[in-house]
Amino acid sequence: xxxxxxxxxxxxxxxxxxxxxxxxxxxxxxxxxxxxxxxxxxxxxxxxxxxxxxxxxxxxxxxxxxxxxxxxxxxxxxxxxxxxxxxxxxxxxxxxxxxxxxxxxxxxxxxxxxxxxxxxxxxxxxxxxxxxxxxxxxxxxxxxxxxxxxxxxxxxxxxxxxxxxxxxxxxxxxxxxxxxxxxxxxxxxxxxxxxxxxxxxxxxxxxxxxxxxxxxxxxxxxxxxxxxxxxxxxxxxxxxxxxxxxxxxxxxxxxxxxxxxxxxxxxxxxxxxxxxxxxxxxxxxxxxxxxxxxxxxxxxxxxxxxxxxxxxxxxxxx
Amino acid sequence: xxxxxxxxxxxxxxxxxxxxxxxxxxxxxxxxxxxxxxxxxxxxxxxxxxxxxxxxxxxxxxxxxxxxxxxxxxxxxxxxxxxxxxxxxxxxxxxxxxxxxxxxxxxxxxxxxxxxxxxxxxxxxxxxxxxxxxxxxxxxxxxxxxxxxxxxxxxxxxxxxxxxxxxxxxxxxxxxxxxxxxxxxxxxxxxxxxxxxxxxxxxxxxxxxxxxxxxxxxxxxxxxxxxxxxxxxxxxxxxxxxxxxxxxxxxxxxxxxxxxxxxxxxx
Numbered sequence: 001x002x003x004x005x006x007x008x009x010x011x012x013x014x015x016x017x018x019x020x021x022x023x024x025x026x027x028x029x030x031x032x033x034x035x036x037x038x039x040x041x042x043x044x045x046x047x048x049x050x051x052x053x054x055x056x057x058x059x060x061x062x063x064x065x066x067x068x069x070x071x072x073x074x075x076x077x078x079x080x081x082x083x084x085x086x087x088x089x090x091x092x093x094x095x096x097x098x099x100x101x102x103x104x105x106x107x108x109x110x111x112x113x114x115x116x117x118x119x120x121x122x123x124x125x126x127x128x129x130x131x132x133x134x135x136x137x138x139x140x141x142x143x144x145x146x147x148x149x150x151x152x153x154x155x156x157x158x159x160x161x162x163x164x165x166x167x168x169x170x171x172x173x174x175x176x177x178x179x180x181x182x183x184x185x186x187x188x189x190x191x192x193x194x195x196x197x198x199x200x201x202x203x204x205x206x207x208x209x210x211x212x213x214x215x216x217x218x219x220x221x222x223x224x225x226x227x228x229x230x231x232x233x234x235x236x237x238x239x240x241x242x243x244x245x246x247x248x249x250x251x252x253x254x255x256x257x258x259x260x261x262x263x264x265x266x267x268x269x270x271x272x273x274x275x276x277x278x279x280x281x282x283x284x285x286x287x288x289x290x291x292x293x294x295x296x297x298x299x300x301x302x303x304x305x306x307x308x309x310x311x312x313x314x315x316x317x318x
Numbered sequence: 319x320x321x322x323x324x325x326x327x328x329x330x331x332x333x334x335x336x337x338x339x340x341x342x343x344x345x346x347x348x349x350x351x352x353x354x355x356x357x358x359x360x361x362x363x364x365x366x367x368x369x370x371x372x373x374x375x376x377x378x379x380x381x382x383x384x385x386x387x388x389x390x391x392x393x394x395x396x397x398x399x400x401x402x403x404x405x406x407x408x409x410x411x412x413x414x415x416x417x418x419x420x421x422x423x424x425x426x427x428x429x430x431x432x433x434x435x436x437x438x439x440x441x442x443x444x445x446x447x448x449x450x451x452x453x454x455x456x457x458x459x460x461x462x463x464x465x466x467x468x469x470x471x472x473x474x475x476x477x478x479x480x481x482x483x484x485x486x487x488x489x490x491x492x493x494x495x496x497x498x499x500x501x502x503x504x505x506x507x508x509x510x511x512x513x514x515x516x517x518x519x520x521x522x523x524x525x526x527x528x529x530x531x532x533x534x535x536x537x538x539x540x541x542x543x544x545x546x547x548x549x550x551x552x553x554x555x556x557x558x559x560x561x562x563x564x565x566x567x568x569x570x571x572x573x574x575x576x577x578x579x580x581x582x583x584x585x
Contacts (some may be wrong), residue, residue, distance in 0.1 A: 089418035
């Protein structure tokens with residue numbers, strides 16, 4: 001693969017082993033400028049290793065990578081001046097205040113005194129950190145640290161940003177704040193490379209998704225393409241007695257029956273209309289259902305659909 | 319800007335960062351500077367009366383009794399101050415290396431060396447401040463150096479050179495440590511070495527084996543040189559040995575630190 005105009009990241013044949021363990025096995029990927037790319041995979045699939053290679057932290061054993069037009073092997077400083085990285089582990093200085101952390105980044109980006117101060121104030125406001133700007137980071141909440149972490153990455157206005165599991169460990173509100181921030185960056189034309197364990201997150205943010213499984217890309221495409229390959233969601237009906245299970249099985253011919261645990265799995269997209277139809281049919285047949293749960297497709301389904309094995313297997317690689 | 323200008327500005331930025339951290343977190347500095355002061359008080363007022371009895375006046379800067387012993391041990395206490403201060407260096411370096419922030423620095427287009435030079439420069443400032451405080455306490459207690467200005471300059475130079483050597487050693491230990499706890503423990507051996515030197519009693523009073531160790535370990539020639547320059551004891555070949563040890567330790571530690579910094583990945 002050659003570097004083409006408009007491609008922010010292009011990697012071909014990237015492999016990496018730690019000792020005997022092959023962590024990345026000839027990975028190819030291309031990320032178009034101004035788009036968001038989601039690398040989806042369970043723990044131990046090699047996502048973080050990929051980010052560490054692309055962001056110049058470690059060298060690949062083989063393969064070519066160009067980021068923002070610069071060759072990773074021959075011009076790592078060119079890459080570094082174009083990228084911003086927010087890793088899984090918070091990269092903030094606990095002993096400084098939020099503002100001092102950002103000022104440090106402004107100084108290291110050689111922004112100059114006036115421009116630096118302006119940029120810091122702008123980012124403090126944008127990430128709702130103005131109030132806590134003068135407090136030591138050690139007193140910040142998890143969400144505030146994450147926001148500061150991302151703000152620090154943005155001080156130098158990077159053109160390509162790497163986000164390694166940006167929402168891991170955040171509560172739902174924190175996760176949505178982070179999603180909004182990522183969308184805004186993308187709207188500003190920044191290229192984003194993010195890793196995640198959540199299909200929903202990749203679906204929400206990414207223009208293209210690649211599924212990484214034990215160091216190999218096993219599927220790649222737009223979120224809609226990928227979801228088409230996954231069997232839809234289903235509804236799980238739990239029964240109190242075998243009789244009810246059997247009656248329901250006869251009434252719902254598409255159901256998958258689990259005799260031992262007394263439940264039925266019925267394909268269903270989880271919409272209110274589909275749910276109502278299902279309940280109506282159960283009512284018409286006079287069947288008592290003990291419990292009902294809705295199951296939407298997640299990473300496990302993606303994995304099962306594209307690899308034929310559950311995602312949990314990857315943990316052994318780590 | 320040229321590469322050299324970046325190295326200077328980035329190092330200055332990192333120095334500012336480390337000085338700010340010291341100001342935000344003064345308890346560690348106070349603890350590290352408190353230790354030699356406690357030992358100074360302990361040795362002068364608890365042991366000093368007895369220990370001074372076996373000390374000749376020529377070793378005690380011409381003073382007798384407790385005052386003489388204070389004059390005798392102050393150079394050793396100053397070296398202990400340096401050894402304690404560099405414990406802080408190892409801790410802050412290890413905090414950086416085991417935390418996430420080093421990865422941020424490594425993915426930025428900054429002068430790579432600035433991370434370490436920032437730590438070393440801040441440590442030099444911290445150590446010099448500690449030495450000044452402890453020296454001030456010693457003078458307040460009755461330490462009376464007989465040095466002329468040239469002797470002072472030479473004594474400060476020898477202390478600084480050895481300080482720089484220990485700071486680079488502590489930097490390497492901090493880089494080599496797998497955790498901050500390890501980094502705070504390994505340099506503790508350095509604070510023990512002044513006891514096994516001519517810092518508190520002349521090495522001639524020690525049994526064979528220990529005596530040889532105490533005579534030839536690096537702290538002894540440095541202490542002897544500082545003592546000779548400040549209180550007029552005979553200097554002998556100690557100045558040359560002190561400088562040779564300092565340069566050797568500094569160079570070896572610098573190369574070790576540089577190797578660790580370039581080849582070890584935090585995770």
